[in-house]
Every structure is written in structure tokens, then in C-alpha cells.
Amino acid sequence: MKVVQGTLDYLVLKTLSVEGVKHGFEILEWILATTDGALEIEEGSLYPALHRMEKRGLIEATWGVSPKGRRAKYYGLSALGERELVAEEKRWASCVEAVGKIAVAGPGS
Amino acid sequence: MKFRAQPASERVIDEELEHHILERIDALIEQGYPPAAARREAERRFGDTKAVRRALQSIRAATARELRWSDYVRAFFRDLRHGVRLLRKEPGVAVAVILTIGVGVGANAALFSVTDAVLMRPLPYEERDRLVSLDAFYVDQDWKINRWTAERGNAVAEGLSDHAAVVRFAQRSFVRGDVTEPHRVMGFGVSGDWLTALGATPALGRGFGAADGADEAPLVVVLGHELWQQRFGGDLDILGKSVQLDQNQFEVVGVMPAGFKFPPISSSEAWVPLRADGTVDGNRAEPFVSLVANIGGASSDAIFERANAVALGVSEEIGSGSVEVRGEPLDSFRANRDVRRALLVLSGVGIGMLMIAIINAANLMLVRADTRRSEMELRLALGASRARLVRQACAEFLVWAGAGALLAIGIAYLAVDLLASQLPAEVTWFLTSQVVVDHRVLGFALATMMLVALGAGVLPSLRATRSLVSTGRTTAGSPTSRLRHGLLIAQVAITVALLSGAALMMQSFVRLTAVDPGFNTAGLTQFSMELPVDSYPEPEAQRAFFDELKERLQAQPGVVRVSLANGVPPRSGFSFGVSPEAEGGAPKELPGVFLPNATVGTDYFAALQTPVVEGRSFLPQDAAEPDKVIIDRSLAQFLWGVESGVVGRRFRLNEGEPWLTVVGLIDDLKLMGQDDRDGEFELFYPLQADAQLRYMSMLVRSEGAPGAAVASIRAEVRSLDPTLPIDDLTTLTSAMADANDKPRFYLRAMGLFAVLAVTLAVIGTYGTLAFMVRTRYRELGVRAALGAQTGALRWMVLRRGLALTTTGIALGLFGGYAVGRGAGSLLYGVEPLEPIASAAAVACMLLCAAAASWFPAVQATRADPNDVLRAD
Known part of the structure; x- marks a missing residue:
């Protein structure tokens, strides 16, 4: 299953909200692990998404040193990002609900 | 250093992407991929690296472009908060910097404000640039004075009236005698529409103009701010009230704003119309007038030419010596040499102080910047942008400088009031406007300080951020x-x-x-009195008053001696422009400016407890012999080169003046106060029986508490004449x-x-x-x-x-x-x-x-x- 543009933002926000500060590779791995590999993400496309979100102020970046001793750019959720996440989740919930209604709808109902 | 040649932003992008690839390779190797295959696989999974990089670059460029004003503001406040946090965390250096700026700038601004008010601030008249003072130049004597005999001055003013608005004014000291403590009011009679000519407006009321100067017009007065505050309690309902000055009732028609003086260098406290008949109260014409003209758009040369033509005509008419008009801008004279010098020295001190403060602030900030250098380098190494670091450094110093500036403003205002209240009389005399904090000076000092502080605070951080490599x-x-x-x-x-x-x-x-x-100053009390010419017109009446007062004071318990004198230290009379000449010698130039002298009663030296070392003190018979004098050793030394044996010798003050005979010699006496460099010789005349005693001083030597004599003097003067003010009643x-x-x-x-x-x-x-x-x-x-x-x-x-x-x-x-x-x-x-x-x-x-x-x-x-x- 390909990830739709826009959905990736939500996934990143959610990841950072649950896991705190992570670098790009960790974010990707967490999403893949949590979804049991159900989502297919072209790895490179994560970065433009991250940078766009950083630009919008949804996430904040800072450079740090990874446990492996490599310099890495870490991302964390900003206050704005948290608010965005709440709004996204509401949108997802209503979307899922709506799709769910259609899914259970039988002929004549 | 693979990315060395690239700009920082690309290096950062590449580093992030490279990091991802490396992590993926690690993960793949862990899953069992051989290293060479792992890299290929990692790159495959990543997708089009070049496309991603391009995308990231365009996002970055857009970010830089779209950083809006509000973002800057937000970032600025974030940095400011950062600055405040740092200040709270490490208050030591910060407090030192803030104090330095506050004290240095504040004190300097206060000090300079005094200099400014005396020497530099424009006169408090709107028309100041068009005002000229018309002075009388006595051609024969090569001598200029800003005072005219009334006849001449009035004629010059009259002759110029079509060409310039001429204000005539005359000093007139009044006595306000209808209050419990009678006091003197330093008044000036001013003619015509003086307020319009000067371009000044009263703070209260209308003031007065030409119409109030008519002979039949009711008497009116405009009060100076200080007089109004001190003697009338700043009464806001003062307008229309009546004030008795000498024997006349004047209606208050205005109060001038604080700091207003006219003439600009004077101790003027009140102004009344100088009427067409030359009087201020209809009684006696004022003998002298001064002239200030508002020349409007005319050239001053044309005015002076015209004034001189008038003056020449007047001289011919009066038939006395030739007088020219010499005109000068009203603002051409500010303070005498000593005051000027003192203020310049004090300003120099202020500048030195400011320099120390600036150096201090700069030094402390350099120290600060150095200690933060390694932190800066670390943060830079971790990818913080250089602009961000510099901005933060700016913000930190802005917090310090802001706090320092607030402190400086507070200190400036406090110190200015303190300084103004402590100014010696000599300086206040030359004040042409109120001493207030000079905002230009304060602003300039603050700006300099800010620039330097910012420079010292931020430049090192700029340098520190220039290279990643620590300089050791x-x-x-x-x-x-x-x-x-x-x-x-x-x-x-x-x-x-x-x-x-x-x-x-x-x-x-x-x-x-x-x-x-x-x-011997201990036990001496002095005071001075001026007898109004209206109530004490003749010398007999004046002498009767002082004799009676002296007798009454002498009868007081504890009073040892009382002496009448015209001239009591430290304020004596003086002659200037004299070249004393010993009999048989040549005239000599005085080393100082003045020759201090006093006209004294018989008990003067006894009251002072100054021994007459040779000859005798004054005796009652000297009251008819004005040429008998007592001198001090320094004058004897100057005249004859000896310090004794001068009794009976004669000298005169100038060629053509009567000879004076020395009857007594005293040790050096400091008639002008302890600093007598302007006049170190003393000369004493005997008080003459037929002398006018309008303004006299008295010396009272008493035993017991010094204050006791003060109280009894006050009581005795009041019981003799309750309308008379007592001047300078104080212990020696x-x-x-x-x-x-x-x-x-x-x-x-x-x-x-x-x-x-x-x-x-x-x-x-x-x-x-x-x-x-x-x-x-x-x-x-x-x-x-x-x-x-x-x-x-x-x-x-x-x-x-x-x-x-x-x-x-x-x-x-x-x-x-x-x-x-x-x-x-x-x-x-x-x-x-x-x-x-x-x-x-x-x-x-x-x-x-x-x-x-x-x-x-x-x-x-x-x-x-x-x-x-x-x-x-």
C-alpha cells in the first residue's frame, strides 16, 4: 500500500508524539515496524516531508550525536505540531468513520 | 572532508541524507547483506537521491525567502527571553554591566546637563535669535556698559521704535513688608510689549503689555516661578490677588514658567511695567535703564547704525561726552571665566567617567564573550545557524543594555535634581534656564554605550562563529x-x-x-539692612535708626559689642581699576582685580577681635575725616615694601584722587573670604557722620549660643520697624x-x-x-x-x-x-x-x-x- 501525500505528515507527527525526538531513519523504521511493514514508503520522500514540516513550524530540528556516534539531525514535535496532530486525528477519525459507514452499508439500507 | 567546498546549507542536507544511507547500510548488514550489496540496496530503497536533494534545497531556499517579519519578531522575543534566562542564571557579570551603564551614563548626563543649562542651552525666549542688547560705549573712556542713564537710554529707545521693538528695563529691588517676615524681591521694571518682543509666555495669567505701562494704569506684577513657589506656596489662585511691594499694592497678573529669567543673567524674581514716566510705581523715576531690541527681519548693522545716529543726536542735545551704541546678540555672554572653567572641568570629569564606563562595559562583555566562545563553537558544530547565534548574542546584550539604560535614566533624573539643589550661588546666577536632564546628552551617551557594548558583545561571537575549528x-x-x-x-x-x-x-x-x-569668627553674628528711601529719606533719620538699633542690641544680655559697617567679611565693598600710589612713589598696578574696602564704625575691629598692631583704631573724631584710613600689612608691603612703621604715611588710589593718611595697621584680614586671590589688600575708611546709610551691615559679638543673638536681632528690628526685611542674618x-x-x-x-x-x-x-x-x-x-x-x-x-x-x-x-x-x-x-x-x-x-x-x-x-x- 502506497502512502498518500499528506498522510505521511500525519504519520510523522504521530511518531514524534509517541516517541519523542528521533532522526529521520528512526522515524521511518518506527513507522514500518509499527505498521508491520504494511506501508510502503519510498525512503527518500520522507525528507522533503520533514523539511516542509520544519518550515511550517510543526516540528523542530536540532543536530545531535546518535548512539552510534554519528552526527544526525533530530526532529521533535513543536507546540504547533501538537495542535496540528490533534486536528489531524479528528479529521482521520471522521474520515475513518465515514468510510466505515459505507463499508457496512448493504443494499436497501 | 568531502563537502568542504560546498555552502553550509548543502553540506547539512547531504549530511542528513548520507546519515540515512549509512543507517540503512548498517541495518542491511545486520540482516545479512554483504557490505557491497548493502550500499546498493540502501541507495535503491532511498530512491532518487538527486531529486530528493533538489527538493530539500528548494524548500530551504523558500524558507529563507518566506521568513516573514513576524517570524523575525517571534525569533527576537525568543532570543530576548533567552537573554533574560541567562541573566537570571549568571547574574554576576550582567549586574556589573548594568550598573556600569546605569551609573556611567546617568551620572554623566546629569553632570553635563548643568553645563548645558549654564553654557549651551538656548535662551528660553522664542525670539532669541533676533534679540540684541544695546550697550553704551563711552568713547572717551573706552568703556562699555549695558546700562544707560535714563534720559539717554529712553531717547535711544524712542528713536529706534520705528525700526525694532525695543524693551527698556531697569533693576528695582522691592521690599515686601506686609508679611510676618519682610523680604526683598528682586524686581525689574520692563517696558512695552516685552513678552511679545522676547517671545515668552507666562505659565499662569496674561502677563502685561504696553497698555499696562500707561501712567494712569493700575499697578500690576508678574511673578517668577521660584518666588511664586517659595513665598506664595505655588498658589494657583494667585491671579488677581494683591501684593504689597514697597508702599504700593500690585495686582498679580501672571506667573512665568520655571527657569525663566529676564535679563537672562540675573537673579530676577518679578517684573512690573516700566511706565512712560520712567517709574515703576509713579514715585521716582529709575535713574538707569538697559536696552534689548528685537530687530525682527532687519539686519543688526542697520539697526546699530540707526541707533548710533540717535545716540549722537542725544549726546549733542544733552551736551555731555560722546556715547556710541554697541550692539551684541543677547546670548553672546554666558558665564565668567571661573564658572566656565569649572563647568568644563566637571564636564571633563563626566566624559572621563563615561569613558571608564564604556571601557568597563566593553571589557566585561569581551570577557563574557570569551567565556561563551566554547559554547558557541559547540553549538555551531552541532548545526546551529551562525545568524541564530549572533542574534542570540545580540539579544543577550540588548537585555543588559536595556536594563542599564533604564537605570541610567533613573540616575540621571535623580542626580540632576541633586546637583541643581547644590549649585553655588555664583553658578545659579549664570543659569539661563532650568537645570533639567538634557535628552540629547542622555541619548547620545546611551547610544554610544549601546554601540560599544553591542560591538564588544557581538563582534567576538561573529568571529567565534566564523570557523568551526577551535582556535585553541x-x-x-x-x-x-x-x-x-x-x-x-x-x-x-x-x-x-x-x-x-x-x-x-x-x-x-x-x-x-x-x-x-x-x-575671630566664633561668637559673631552679622546682618544687613536696606532703609527704603521713602520712609528714611535723610541721613539723620537713617543714622537715628541705626544708632537706636545698635543701642538696643548692645543692651541685650550676652552681647559684647556691636559695630555698624558698610562691608562685613566675606562680602565687602571693593574698588577696581585702581592703581595705588605711595606718596613720593609711582602708581602701581594691583596684582588682583579688586581692592577690597569697608567703611566701618568705631567698634569694628574690637567686634572682629582683630588687633590694631600699630597706630590706633578709629575714634569718634574720625567721623569728620574721611581721609584717615587703616590698612593691613599686605597693602603696606605693596605700597612701601615694609610691613611696619607706616603710620602717618600717605597714599592715594589713583592719580588725582585725595591723599589718604594711614592711622592704623592691622594684620592681614580676609575681607573677601578665605580665597582672596582677586583682592588680597584691605583698606578701611571711617564711617562719616553725614554719610547716607541706606544699605548697612552690622556685626554683633555675643557670648553664649550663636543662635541667641539671631533671635534678639530679629525681635529688635521688628519692634523698631516691622516692615523692614533683614538680609543675610547669619553667624560669621x-x-x-x-x-x-x-x-x-x-x-x-x-x-x-x-x-x-x-x-x-x-x-x-x-x-x-x-x-x-x-x-x-x-x-x-x-x-x-x-x-x-x-x-x-x-x-x-x-x-x-x-x-x-x-x-x-x-x-x-x-x-x-x-x-x-x-x-x-x-x-x-x-x-x-x-x-x-x-x-x-x-x-x-x-x-x-x-x-x-x-x-x-x-x-x-x-x-x-x-x-x-x-x-x-
Whole structure:
């Protein structure tokens, strides 16, 4: 299953909200692990998404040193990002609900 | 360094992407991929690296473009909060910087505001640029005065009236006698529409104009702000009320704003119309007038030409000596040489102080920037943008500077009031407007301080962020350290200059107050009185009044002696422009400006307890012999070159004047106060029986509490004539002290600012030196580890601190000499470079430098070398 543009933002926000500060590779791995590999993400496309979100102020970046001793750019959720996440989740919930209604709808109902 | 040549932003992008690939390769290898295959797989999974990089670059570029104003504001406030947080965390340096800016700028602005109000502020008249003073130049005598005999002055004013608005004015001192404590009011009669001509508006009421000067018009008065405040309690309903001045009732029609004076250099307190009949109250015409003209758009030359034509005509008409009109802008004269000099010296002190403060702030910030250098480098290494770091440094210093500025403004306002209330009478006389904080000066000082502080705070961070590679830890040769050394030397130099200047003032003041005035001040009370010509027109009536008063006072318990005199120290009469001539000798030029003299009663020297060492004191029969005089030894020395045996000798003050015979000789007496450099010789005349006694002083010697005589004098004068004001009723001790209020003020001002400057300088010097030692901790540790002796190490550090300080001190001594030279006549009996003063200043600075080097050196050498080495 390909990830739709826009959905990736939500996934990143959610990841950072649950896991705190992570670098790009960790974010990707967490999403893949949590979804049991159900989502297919072209790895490179994560970065433009991250940078766009950083630009919008949804996430904040800072450079740090990874446990492996490599310099890495870490991302964390900003206050704005948290608010965005709440709004996204509401949108997802209503979307899922709506799709769910259609899914259970039988002929004549 | 693969990405070295690329700009920082691309390097950062590549680094992030490369990191991802590396992590993926690690993960793949862990899953069992062979390393070579792992890289290929990682790159495959990543997708189009170039496309991603392009996307990231365009996002970055867009970010930079779209950073909106509000983002800057938000970032600025974030940095500001950061600054406040830092201040709370490490208050030490910050407090020092804030205090330095506050005290340095505030005190300087206050000091300079006084100079500004006396010497520079424009006159408080709207029309100031069009106002000229028309002075009388007596051609024969080569002498100019801004006072005309009424006849001539009025004629000149009349003749000019078509060409310029001429204001005639005459000084007229009134007595306000209908109050419990009668007092004098220094009034001026002013003609015509003076307020319009000057371009001044009363703070209250309408003032008065030409119509009020008509002969039949009701008497009106405009009060000065100070008089209104002090004698009328600032009564807001004063308009329309009646004030008795001399024998007449004047209706108050206005109050001038604070700081308004007319003429600009005077002690004017109230203004009344100078009427067409030449009087201010219909009684007697004022004998003299002065002229100020508003020449409007006309050229002053044309006006002067016209005025001279008029004056020539008047001279011919009157038929007396030729008088020319000499005109000058009203604002051409501000203060006499001494006041000017004093103010310039004080301003110099202020500037020195500001320089110390600026150097201090700069130094502290350099120190601060140095200590934060490694933090900056670390953050830069971790990818923080350079702009961000510089912005943060700016914000931090802005917080400090802002707090310092607020403090400076507060201090300036407090100090200005303090200074204004302490100004000696001589300076207030020359004030042409109110002493208020000069905003230009305050603004300028603050701006300079901000620029320097910002420079010192931010430039190092700019440099620190320029390279990623640490420049190492020694600071001995780095540009900041050289700058710091220079600043330290400058600071020490200025401080030593100020200190030795202050010490000079102190020494001079001590010498001045130790001068023997030549009489016993203890137990003496003096006062002066002016008998109004209306109620005491004849000398007989005047003498009767003073004789009766003297008798009554002498009858008071505790009163030993009373003497009437025209001239009581420290305010005597004086002659100037005289060239005394001993009989048989040639006229000699006086060394000072004045020849102080007094016309005294028979008990004068007895009351002063000044012994007449040769000849005799005045006797009652001298009251008919005005040519019998008593002189002091210094005058005898000047005239005959001897200090004794002069009784019976004759001299005269100028060629053609009557000869005076010496009947008595006294030791030196300081009639003009302890500082008698303007007139060191004394001459005493006997009070004549038929003399006009309009303005006289009395000396009362009494036993017991000095205040007792004051009370009985007041009571006796009131019982004799309750409408008479008593002037200058005070003990001689405090009168002599008051006479020194000018040097005392300069001493206090100079002393206060020197102390402030030194405090700042000590903080700064100590801080800088201590910091310099601390930067050598590591070196000291290495040396100690290599076996250097503790004592030798300490001495090495101390020597360096002292070397820097000594350079500063040497420069400072030159500066101190310059201050002493500049102060010149303000100093009494001291040389510009006094060993004691200079030694005190030098010792103070050396001690400070030694302490600042020694204690950190002890600390550094006492610590375990291992700890010191490991510390950074």
C-alpha cells in the first residue's frame, strides 16, 4: 500500500508524539515496524516531508550525536505540531468513520 | 572532508541524507547483506537521491525567502527571553554591566546637563535669535556698559521704535513688608510689549503689555516661578490677588514658567511695567535703564547704525561726552571665566567617567564573550545557524543594555535634581534656564554605550562563529586579549587622572579652609539692612535708626559689642581699576582685580577681635575725616615694601584722587573670604557722620549660643520697624563657610564622580585582570606540574598585572597634570602635580591591580595541577 501525500505528515507527527525526538531513519523504521511493514514508503520522500514540516513550524530540528556516534539531525514535535496532530486525528477519525459507514452499508439500507 | 567546498546549507542536507544511507547500510548488514550489496540496496530503497536533494534545497531556499517579519519578531522575543534566562542564571557579570551603564551614563548626563543649562542651552525666549542688547560705549573712556542713564537710554529707545521693538528695563529691588517676615524681591521694571518682543509666555495669567505701562494704569506684577513657589506656596489662585511691594499694592497678573529669567543673567524674581514716566510705581523715576531690541527681519548693522545716529543726536542735545551704541546678540555672554572653567572641568570629569564606563562595559562583555566562545563553537558544530547565534548574542546584550539604560535614566533624573539643589550661588546666577536632564546628552551617551557594548558583545561571537575549528585556549596573543590589554591601560589611565584631580581638589579645599581670616569668627553674628528711601529719606533719620538699633542690641544680655559697617567679611565693598600710589612713589598696578574696602564704625575691629598692631583704631573724631584710613600689612608691603612703621604715611588710589593718611595697621584680614586671590589688600575708611546709610551691615559679638543673638536681632528690628526685611542674618562662621560654597561644590561634584569612576574602574580592572589570570590556569598548571615554584608562579602573574597597570598609571599622571592645569584658578594654593595627590591616586590603582592579580594567582597555584589541566 502506497502512502498518500499528506498522510505521511500525519504519520510523522504521530511518531514524534509517541516517541519523542528521533532522526529521520528512526522515524521511518518506527513507522514500518509499527505498521508491520504494511506501508510502503519510498525512503527518500520522507525528507522533503520533514523539511516542509520544519518550515511550517510543526516540528523542530536540532543536530545531535546518535548512539552510534554519528552526527544526525533530530526532529521533535513543536507546540504547533501538537495542535496540528490533534486536528489531524479528528479529521482521520471522521474520515475513518465515514468510510466505515459505507463499508457496512448493504443494499436497501 | 568531502563537502568542504560546498555552502553550509548543502553540506547539512547531504549530511542528513548520507546519515540515512549509512543507517540503512548498517541495518542491511545486520540482516545479512554483504557490505557491497548493502550500499546498493540502501541507495535503491532511498530512491532518487538527486531529486530528493533538489527538493530539500528548494524548500530551504523558500524558507529563507518566506521568513516573514513576524517570524523575525517571534525569533527576537525568543532570543530576548533567552537573554533574560541567562541573566537570571549568571547574574554576576550582567549586574556589573548594568550598573556600569546605569551609573556611567546617568551620572554623566546629569553632570553635563548643568553645563548645558549654564553654557549651551538656548535662551528660553522664542525670539532669541533676533534679540540684541544695546550697550553704551563711552568713547572717551573706552568703556562699555549695558546700562544707560535714563534720559539717554529712553531717547535711544524712542528713536529706534520705528525700526525694532525695543524693551527698556531697569533693576528695582522691592521690599515686601506686609508679611510676618519682610523680604526683598528682586524686581525689574520692563517696558512695552516685552513678552511679545522676547517671545515668552507666562505659565499662569496674561502677563502685561504696553497698555499696562500707561501712567494712569493700575499697578500690576508678574511673578517668577521660584518666588511664586517659595513665598506664595505655588498658589494657583494667585491671579488677581494683591501684593504689597514697597508702599504700593500690585495686582498679580501672571506667573512665568520655571527657569525663566529676564535679563537672562540675573537673579530676577518679578517684573512690573516700566511706565512712560520712567517709574515703576509713579514715585521716582529709575535713574538707569538697559536696552534689548528685537530687530525682527532687519539686519543688526542697520539697526546699530540707526541707533548710533540717535545716540549722537542725544549726546549733542544733552551736551555731555560722546556715547556710541554697541550692539551684541543677547546670548553672546554666558558665564565668567571661573564658572566656565569649572563647568568644563566637571564636564571633563563626566566624559572621563563615561569613558571608564564604556571601557568597563566593553571589557566585561569581551570577557563574557570569551567565556561563551566554547559554547558557541559547540553549538555551531552541532548545526546551529551562525545568524541564530549572533542574534542570540545580540539579544543577550540588548537585555543588559536595556536594563542599564533604564537605570541610567533613573540616575540621571535623580542626580540632576541633586546637583541643581547644590549649585553655588555664583553658578545659579549664570543659569539661563532650568537645570533639567538634557535628552540629547542622555541619548547620545546611551547610544554610544549601546554601540560599544553591542560591538564588544557581538563582534567576538561573529568571529567565534566564523570557523568551526577551535582556535585553541591560549588568549595571550589573540586580538580580543590585545584589545583587552589596551582597554585596561586606558581605564587605569583615566582613573588615575580623575583620582589625582579629585585629590588635588581635596587638598586645595583643605588648604583654603585652613586659611586664617584674620579675625575671630566664633561668637559673631552679622546682618544687613536696606532703609527704603521713602520712609528714611535723610541721613539723620537713617543714622537715628541705626544708632537706636545698635543701642538696643548692645543692651541685650550676652552681647559684647556691636559695630555698624558698610562691608562685613566675606562680602565687602571693593574698588577696581585702581592703581595705588605711595606718596613720593609711582602708581602701581594691583596684582588682583579688586581692592577690597569697608567703611566701618568705631567698634569694628574690637567686634572682629582683630588687633590694631600699630597706630590706633578709629575714634569718634574720625567721623569728620574721611581721609584717615587703616590698612593691613599686605597693602603696606605693596605700597612701601615694609610691613611696619607706616603710620602717618600717605597714599592715594589713583592719580588725582585725595591723599589718604594711614592711622592704623592691622594684620592681614580676609575681607573677601578665605580665597582672596582677586583682592588680597584691605583698606578701611571711617564711617562719616553725614554719610547716607541706606544699605548697612552690622556685626554683633555675643557670648553664649550663636543662635541667641539671631533671635534678639530679629525681635529688635521688628519692634523698631516691622516692615523692614533683614538680609543675610547669619553667624560669621557660616557666612565664611558659605563663601567657600563654590570650591566646596566643585570638590563634592568632582569627589563624588571620582569615587564613582574609581568604583567602576576597580570593578572593571579587577574583573579583567582576574579573568586574564584565569585564562592562564592551564599554563600555570603545566608549569606547576613541571616543578615551578609556587612563589615564582605567583610573582610571574603579579608582575604581568602590575606591568599593565603601571603603563596606565604613567599615562594617567600626564592626564592628572592636564586636569590640574585645566582646573587652574579653581585650585587654591596647590600645584597641578602635587606629590601627595598623585601618590594617593597611584597607590590606590596599584593596590587594586595587585589584589586583582594576586588572589586569582593564589587560587590557581593552590589547586592541584591535575585538576587544572583536566578542567577544560
